[in-house]
Amino acid sequence: MTCLALWMPQLDQIFVTASHWLLSYLPAALQPLASAILSVAAIIVAFATLFALTTLLERKGLGRMQNRYGPNRVGPCGLFQPLADGVKSLTKEDIVPIRADRAVHFMAPVLLVAASFMGYAVLPIGRNMIMVDMNAGVLFFFAVGSLMELAVFMAGWSSRSKYSLLGAMRAIAQMISYEVPLVLASIVVLMQAGSLSTVSIVNMQASYSGIWPHWFVFTPWGFAGFVLFMIAATAESNRSPFDLPEGESEIIAGYYTEYSGFKFALFFLGEYIGMFATSGMAITLFLGGWSAPFSFLAWVPSYLWFFAKLLTIIAIFIWVRGTLPRLRMDQLMNLAWQFMLPMTLFNLIIAGVWHFMPGGLLRWLVCSTMVVVPCILFGGGLKRKKKFQIRTYHFSQ
């Protein structure tokens, strides 16, 4: 047992130590550059592997929900399916439409993937495991996230296809609408932490009273903020039920209809990497980053906690995708502007009230009421002038 207690902190810092050890062999002038390259390589390898794993998990999970097996031919339990997919997309012909704008058509997937990977620079994956600790880290994250809109536009416009352009228009309208509640939902955390640095936000949450952690999600405003953030994050990453930009039954595949082979795979990669990044930011802001859920579990290496939380969120994403039907365009916009926006704005007031009230049961009661009541009111606003009834479908008549 003492042996374990001695080794665990070292296991926690094993990647940091390894990186220092590798860098110590280089001359001092090269060290900053080599350190940056090392971190970038580690991030790309780790999250691209997670992407491969997630495609398999998603197909398996969706298969389960739809009463079928999912991939089970390649390798044990279909474990090598991502590999086969990769080989397939690499060997496929890369078709560029004859009227397409070749340069922009080529640059769009590159920009999308580059922009989606940039957000990881400010995500604290474990204790002392962050690439750059910027004092405006959260702002950086949202700034590079906005680059993805430009990439989506480039893809949709350069293909010269009506489906691509329609998909791009939908995607951009959706991403701009949901970026507002996404940023506003995270502001409550910034108010409480008093900092834009992701490292100090996580450090604030990494303490315990008794066995319970001080995660921001365990406060009324934090819980509301987390749920709103996750809804906006689902819409930002164009996932079901907000997958109108690529609604297969309407516009084929949206803005990447005219892409084939590995460029198509890059779009797929960019979308998932972006989803992981936003989930990682949600973990950092609300779920205590790399900190353990109970004080007696703090000996488990910090990066394992980060990835455990990330995989949990991915599982919820898959679950939601298998459960909810796709929204219509007007429903999507109504949800953004009539529910999400007023709710996030109101949440700012709740966070202020929480900050200035003395701690205790009364504070919990007041703030919880302040969350629940507007939630019901704004939700009722969405239902106004609509009749809900059980629909009966008649097939083959």
Added chain:
Amino acid sequence: MTASFMILAVLTVAGTVSAMGLRNAVHCVLALALSFAGIAMLYLQLGAQFVGFTQILVYVGAVAILAVFAIMMTHNDKPMALPDSHAAWVAGCVVAVAVFAVLTRAIVSSTTAVQIQTQTVAPQPGVTVQQIGDALLHRFVVPLEIMGVLLTAALIGAVVIAMDRREEMK
């Protein structure tokens, strides 16, 4: 003049030049977005994180998208014809030279430039986001509020204009 400054400067200038020179209007906007990003990175190199990231968020994320949409709504895809008269060229050159002269004068006579010329060490600004926030909410709180009211009025105005058409159809 460091290597990274040279790269960023070349990137920004190339973006701006091609934004003016390219024939396809959408290409122009994309080139302009490149030069916006270059300017943002120049801000970052000067240690102004807040300004740099806001530049990316507002100019690349919003203004470029807005410009692209405006062009797509109004412009047919044919390349633009060059202006025939030389008078437009001359007027453009005169305006450009005048703007350049004003900016050069302002930069040369600014306090920082004077300090560099007289070889005194310029004080390091080292502005953090916190300091900007403090300044905005203490010293400049009234201008900030007025800007907020102005922008809200503009937002409501835009919504009203967009809603008008639907009312007529009913």
